[in-house]
Each structure stands twice: as structure tokens, then as C-alpha cells.
Amino acid sequence: MVQSPKQNCFDGLKQRILSMDISPGSNLEEAALSDRYGISRTPLREVLQRLAGDGYVTLSENRGAKVASMDLATMRVFFQTAPLIYSSVARLAAENRTATQIEQLRVVQALFAKAVAAGDAEAMALKNHRFHELIGEMAHNAYLMASLKRLLIDHTRLGHMFYRPSAPAESVAILKASQQHEAMISAIEARETGVITDLTLQHWDLSRDRMERFVRPDPLPLDIVENGGVA
Amino acid sequence: MVQSPKQNCFDGLKQRILSMDISPGSNLEEAALSDRYGISRTPLREVLQRLAGDGYVTLSENRGAKVASMDLATMRVFFQTAPLIYSSVARLAAENRTATQIEQLRVVQALFAKAVAAGDAEAMALKNHRFHELIGEMAHNAYLMASLKRLLIDHTRLGHMFYRPSAPAESVAILKASQQHEAMISAIEARETGVITDLTLQHWDLSRDRMERFVRPDPLPLDIVENGGVA
DNA sequence: TGCACTCATGATGTATACACTTTGCACACA
DNA sequence: TGTGTGCAAAGTGTATACATCATGAGTGCA
Numbered sequence: 001m002v003q004s005p006k007q008n009c010f011d012g013l014k015q016r017i018l019s020m021d022i023s024p025g026s027n028l029e030e031a032a033l034s035d036r037y038g039i040s041r042t043p044l045r046e047v048l049q050r051l052a053g054d055g056y057v058t059l060s061e062n063r064g065a066k067v068a069s070m071d072l073a074t075m076r077v078f079f080q081t082a083p084l085i086y087s088s089v090a091r092l093a094a095e096n097r098t099a100t101q102i103e104q105l106r107v108v109q110a111l112f113a114k115a116v117a118a119g120d121a122e123a124m125a126l127k128n129h130r131f132h133e134l135i136g137e138m139a140h141n142a143y144l145m146a147s148l149k150r151l152l153i154d155h156t157r158l159g160h161m162f163y164r165p166s167a168p169a170e171s172v173a174i175l176k177a178s179q180q181h182e183a184m185i186s187a188i189e190a191r192e193t194g195v196i197t198d199l200t201l202q203h204w205d206l207s208r209d210r211m212e213r214f215v216r217p218d219p220l221p222l223d224i225v226e227n228g229g230v231a
Numbered sequence: 232m233v234q235s236p237k238q239n240c241f242d243g244l245k246q247r248i249l250s251m252d253i254s255p256g257s258n259l260e261e262a263a264l265s266d267r268y269g270i271s272r273t274p275l276r277e278v279l280q281r282l283a284g285d286g287y288v289t290l291s292e293n294r295g296a297k298v299a300s301m302d303l304a305t306m307r308v309f310f311q312t313a314p315l316i317y318s319s320v321a322r323l324a325a326e327n328r329t330a331t332q333i334e335q336l337r338v339v340q341a342l343f344a345k346a347v348a349a350g351d352a353e354a355m356a357l358k359n360h361r362f363h364e365l366i367g368e369m370a371h372n373a374y375l376m377a378s379l380k381r382l383l384i385d386h387t388r389l390g391h392m393f394y395r396p397s398a399p400a401e402s403v404a405i406l407k408a409s410q411q412h413e414a415m416i417s418a419i420e421a422r423e424t425g426v427i428t429d430l431t432l433q434h435w436d437l438s439r440d441r442m443e444r445f446v447r448p449d450p451l452p453l454d455i456v457e458n459g460g461v462a
Numbered sequence: 463t464g465c466a467c468t469c470a471t472g473a474t475g476t477a478t479a480c481a482c483t484t485t486g487c488a489c490a491c492a
Numbered sequence: 493t494g495t496g497t498g499c500a501a502a503g504t505g506t507a508t509a510c511a512t513c514a515t516g517a518g519t520g521c522a
Contacts, residue, residue, distance in 0.1 A: 006475090030504070040477045041504090042273065046280060053284020055377070062483050062504055074373075081374045084319060092311075142305075143312045146286070146377035237505090261474070271507045272474090293474055293513050 009037035018156045024070040055150040090200040092139035094188045121163035129156045240268035249387045255301040286381040321431040324369035352394035360387040
């Protein structure tokens with residue numbers, strides 16, 4: 001299964017953006033990338049344009065491509081929008097899923113669980129991404145899929161740091177997320193629209209809690225200030 | 232205000248697709264288009280890729296670009312999704328609109344009303360499109376905007392035929408739609424989120440009724456069958 | 463007549479040279 | 493020293509030649 005160097009470049013850039021290997025706002029220079037991926041600038045530019053269409057990068061005239069930014073305004077809108085789209089998509093997925101898609105979902109979830117067990121942060125993030133993207137495909141709704149894909153980009157980027165093994169307090173939450181995935185598969189397979197909606201919102205809440213804790217971490221212990229600080 | 236030939240090509244194709252001048256599913260040949268718009272194939276392909284990113288066309292490997300199809304499955308999903316996105320976007324628009332944007336909206340609505348008065352079907356469709364796209368911009372939500380833009384493509388294409396002067400029964404509905412636009416501007420300006428949500432759903436219902444009447448027109452009079460048909 | 467194979471034709475995909483735009487540094491001048 | 497101008501370097505935009513692939517007409521064989 002050797003894929004074309006162009007597809008390889010597309011997938012590679014997606015993955016590097018999702019895993020924050022290339023940080024938001026970074027400049028993407030055509031010459032460097034076309035050299036790295038062994039394709040000339042023409043197909044490379046096509047890749048960048050496709051990435052721009054999917055919301056991974058932004059293009060500006062005569063000024064090249066940048067990785068989509070993730071500033072405070074973006075995040076605010078992200079938290080505002082995700083529950084609506086996620087729950088709508090999940091409901092539709094339960095209504096429209098095919099047996100084949102359920103099977104695909106199980107495969108991806110198995111890979112996610114495996115990554116959890118191995119403590120492989122990058123694999124966790126990417127398999128989680130694919131898991132939710134698959135649910136989007138099940139929904140069979142191109143309009144919502146466009147929103148969902150963009151949400152997932154930022155979700156995966158935001159969530160990337162929590163999958164690190166360096167955060168032991170998070171491992172409980174990650175296990176819980178994995179269990180929720182299993183429950184979601186069952187609910188979608190059984191076409192229980194009410195259940196999948198609830199599960200999806202719970203799954204979102206878990207994610208959100210972890211993300212918010214990252215954005216606004218617990219404050220440092222106050223006694224340090226009391227003992228040695230200024231009046 | 233002379234725009235680049237590339238931008239002209241992009242806008243021109245968008246407009247021709249929206250007005251069904253190029254019908255859904257049509258093949259778009261690079262050589263013919265690059266000739267027509269006076270640009271070489273490289274920038275033309277970039278235009279097609281941008282159009283694909285926005286949902287106007289679909290690209291397939293070694294098989295060129297096609298105008299996005301509009302089959303029964305697409306329409307079913309369209310009717311399913313539009314109310315959710317439209318009402319969510321409208322609410323956010325009321326919350327986030329700026330004074331400048333309100334002014335833009337008034338200008339576009341004036342052009343829409345003018346097109347209605349002139350019976351210019353194509354201008355009506357395009358100004359209506361722009362009106363709703365502007366509301367999307369007011370919402371300041373890139374995730375929902377992706378869905379909205381795709382919905383509007385199909386909405387405008389579906390609605391295109393009702394704006395024809397040949398359908399006199401529709402002129403009442405068109406006037407009503409124009410009045411609803413005015414009311415929507417006021418509600419957005421006043422940030423009345425409850426009102427704008429209701430208005431948006433009413434506006435949608437009006438559109439939907441017209442569209443459904445087109446898809447499933449009144450049956451022919453039965454007496455023709457009774458007088459001369461088979462037993 | 464029916465089917466499969468071949469090859470010509472026309473389309474899309476890629477590489478590359480060249481044109482244009484941006485940007486930052488150096489230098490002159492106030 | 494501060495500011496504005498001009499130039500050089502680097503990066504993006506476009507045209508075009510060539511490579512590759514899809515398609516269909518035509519031919520040979522069963």
C-alpha cells in the first residue's frame with residue numbers, strides 16, 4: 001500500500017498540524033516543503049490549497065500559507081459550537097450508520113485503546129480524531145461534516161497535550177474516554193438516538209474539563225506567596 | 232475596481248454555478264475554462280481547488296472537476312440540516328454583529344428589493360445569497376460558516392427557478408421574503424435573539440414551501456383522465 | 463454477432479523556468 | 493539619531509512543455 005508522494009505530503013502535513021509538530025500560525029514555505037516531500041511546487045501548492053479548504057491552513061495572496069491559528073477568539077467559538085455539532089452528528093450517525101462503518105469504528109477504537117495502553121500520546125490523539133471523524137462520515141451529512149472536520153482539527157490540537165504520559169492525573173480521564181467510545185459504538189449500532197446524544201454530550205464534557213484545566217490550570221499554592229511574598 | 236483575471240474566473244464560476252448556468256454534475260474542462268477566462272491552466276486549477284474547498288465543485292483524481300451534484304439524497308440532507316444551522320447562525324449574528332455589518336446588510340437588501348422590483352431573477356437569487364452569507368459573517372463562527380456556505384449553495388440553486396418572472400403566483404411569496412429580510416435586519420440590529428430565531432425559521436419555512444412546491448408540483452387536473460382516459 | 467484487446471486521442475498531473483511581489487537591510491539625507 | 497529611499501534577496505504567482513492517465517473507436521478473434 002504505497003501511496004503517491006502527493007498524498008503522503010497531504011497526510012503528513014495534516015498529521016504534523018494535528019499533533020502540533022507544526023504550531024498554529026507557523027509559516028509554510030513552499031520550497032522547503034516541496035523539497036522535504038519530494039514533489040515539485042505545483043502539486044505542493046495543490047496540497048496546501050486542499051488543506052486550506054479543510055481548514056488546516058490559511059492562504060493569503062503573495063504571502064503564502066500559515067497553519068490555522070488557535071487564538072483565544074478561536075477557542076471561545078470552538079467551545080460555543082462543538083456541543084451543537086457533535087450531538088447533531090451523533091444522532092444522525094445512529095440513524096444512518098451501516099454495518100461496515102460500525103466495523104471500521106471498532107477497528108479504530110481498538111487502535112485507540114492500544115495507544116492508551118502503550119501510553120503513545122500522538123497515536124491516541126490521531127486515533128481519537130479518526131474515531132470522531134468516522135462518526136461524522138456515518139452521519140452522511142456533507143453540510144455538518146464541514147463544520148465537524150474544522151472542530152476536530154482544533155479539538156485534536158487542543159487535546160494533544162493531555163494525551164502525554166507526563167500528566168498522570170489525566171490517565172483516569174483517558175480511560176473513561178475510551179470506555180465512552182465503546183458505549184458510543186454500542187448506542188450507534190443499536191440506533192438509540194437518545195442514548196448516543198447523551199453519551200456524546202458526556203464525552204464532550206469530559207474533553208472540555210480537561211481542556212479548560214489546561215487553559216486555566218490550578219493556581220500555584222498560595223502559601224508560597226504568604227511565606228515569602230511582598231505585603 | 233478591476234479585479235485580477237483569476238478572481239474574475241473564481242467569481243464568474245461561482246455565479247454561473249449558483250444560477251444553474253452550469254448545471255449540477257457538469258464536467259468542467261480545464262482547457263476550455265482557462266481559454267474562456269484568459270488565464271493559464273495553473274491558476275485555473277487553483278480556482279477549481281478553491282471552489283472544491285467551498286463545496287461548489289468536486290474533484291476526482293485524473294478525472295477533473297464536476298459541478299457539485301444535487302440529487303435527491305443531497306436535497307433530503309439539505310432540508311434536514313438547514314433549520315438548525317440557519318437559526319444558530321442568526322442567533323449568533325444578533326449577538327456579534329457590528330454597526331458596519333448592519334450597514335452592509337442594508338445595502339445588499341436594498342439591491343435585493345431593487346431586483347425584485349425589476350423582476351430580475353438572477354440578481355434576486357444572487358443578492359439573496361449574499362444577504363444570508365453576510366448574516367453568516369456576522370455570526371463570527373468559522374465552524375458554522377463552513378456548513379452555512381454549503382447550505383447556501385444548494386439553497387440558491389434550488390431556489391433559482393422561483394425567482395423567475397414566469398411564476399406570477401410566486402411574486403407574493405418573494406415580496407414577503409423581502410419584508411422578512413427587513414424585519415431580520417431590525418432584529419439583528421436590536422440584538423433580539425429570540426425574535427431573530429423565530430424570523431429565521433419563518434423565512435426558512437417560506438423558502439421550503441416554495442422549494443417543495445417546485446419539487447412536487449400540483450398534479451394535473453383529474454377530469455382530463457376521467458373524460459378520456461382508460462377505465 | 464459478441465467480446466476483448468490495442469492504440470490513438472484528449473484530458474489531467476507534474477516539473478521547471480520566468481515574472482512579480484514582499485521584505486529587510488543598507489545607505490543617504492535631514 | 494531618526495527617517496525615508498532604493499536595492500537585493502527570497503518567496504509567491506504564472507505560463508508552458510512534457511509525462512501520465514482515461515476513454516472510445518477500431519480491429520481481430522472466437
